[in-house]
Amino acid sequence: MKFRIIPKNLLFLRSFNLAKLNSGKIVQIIFFDVIFFVSMLIVKNLVSYSNQILGVPQTIADFYLRLFYSIVYFLALLFLYSFFKYIILNYIKSLFDRTKISFKRLGKFYSLNIILMGIFVSVALFFNFVLFSIKAQFRPYVFIMLAVPFLLFFYTLTNLSHSIFCEDSSIKNSIKNSLSILFRKIKSYREIISLMILLGLILWLIFLGVGKFVNTLASRNYDLYLSIYPSFERISIVVFDLAVYFTVLINRISFYAVIREKSSIKNI
Numbered sequence: 001m002k003f004r005i006i007p008k009n010l011l012f013l014r015s016f017n018l019a020k021l022n023s024g025k026i027v028q029i030i031f032f033d034v035i036f037f038v039s040m041l042i043v044k045n046l047v048s049y050s051n052q053i054l055g056v057p058q059t060i061a062d063f064y065l066r067l068f069y070s071i072v073y074f075l076a077l078l079f080l081y082s083f084f085k086y087i088i089l090n091y092i093k094s095l096f097d098r099t100k101i102s103f104k105r106l107g108k109f110y111s112l113n114i115i116l117m118g119i120f121v122s123v124a125l126f127f128n129f130v131l132f133s134i135k136a137q138f139r140p141y142v143f144i145m146l147a148v149p150f151l152l153f154f155y156t157l158t159n160l161s162h163s164i165f166c167e168d169s170s171i172k173n174s175i176k177n178s179l180s181i182l183f184r185k186i187k188s189y190r191e192i193i194s195l196m197i198l199l200g201l202i203l204w205l206i207f208l209g210v211g212k213f214v215n216t217l218a219s220r221n222y223d224l225y226l227s228i229y230p231s232f233e234r235i236s237i238v239v240f241d242l243a244v245y246f247t248v249l250i251n252r253i254s255f256y257a258v259i260r261e262k263s264s265i266k267n268i
Contacts, residue, residue: 015253036084082110159255
């Protein structure tokens with residue numbers, strides 16, 4: 001009799017297996033993620049160069065010009081994100097059904113992301129007000145208590161909204177149905193969030209253990225510590241980034257699978 005430590009029907013494993021069966025499409029998704037990252041770096045460097053030319057605002061007119069410039073910059077970044085995420089969502093949809101990429105709904109998808117970002121900024125400003133209304137020594141703890149659940153909430157809301165929108169739903173229904181799932185059907189996505197938290201704990205324990213080892217090494221052989229630590233730091237960053245990206249990549253499929261498993265988006 002065989003015993004399974006990890007259940008075979010885990011959503012994450014099903015999504016991972018689907019990704020393995022469609023490795024060519026996954027490579028294309030990774031390619032567009034890389035292009036998106038490079039585009040962000042280019043825009044960031046251009047903005048940094050422009051800020052150096054403009055200098056520090058000297059008048060109220062300069063301040064409003066800089067504010068307008070910042071809003072345009074933010075909207076441009078959001079459009080870049082929307083453009084590449086729209087393409088990636090179409091690839092994810094093609095893992096389940098035959099589909100062709102059409103940019104007819106890109107404008108609506110961009111509008112959806114503007115609304116979602118408006119929700120994020122509004123709640124973030126409220127939390128900022130709460131933080132500054134309490135004593136300074138308690139702020140770091142309150143920040144963690146507020147930030148972690150909210151980021152998980154917003155991450156889930158965004159992915160559910162995107163997946164529902166990808167099923168040809170309207171902007172209004174995408175947000176409404178994603179909120180319905182978020183608050184009323186926690187079981188639908190609980191596994192995704194639980195695995196993210198578990199991954200975070202595992203990475204934290206690994207880095208903590210290796211960090212303890214490096215510190216012990218420093219107390220015994222400082223020269224060896226100086227030669228090892230830079231490599232340890234670089235490897236830690238690479239491992240962390242790859243683990244997070246791999247999780248996000250599979251989660252995109254998992255969130256869409258959650259929506260697909262519903263008999264009808266209208267009945268969510």
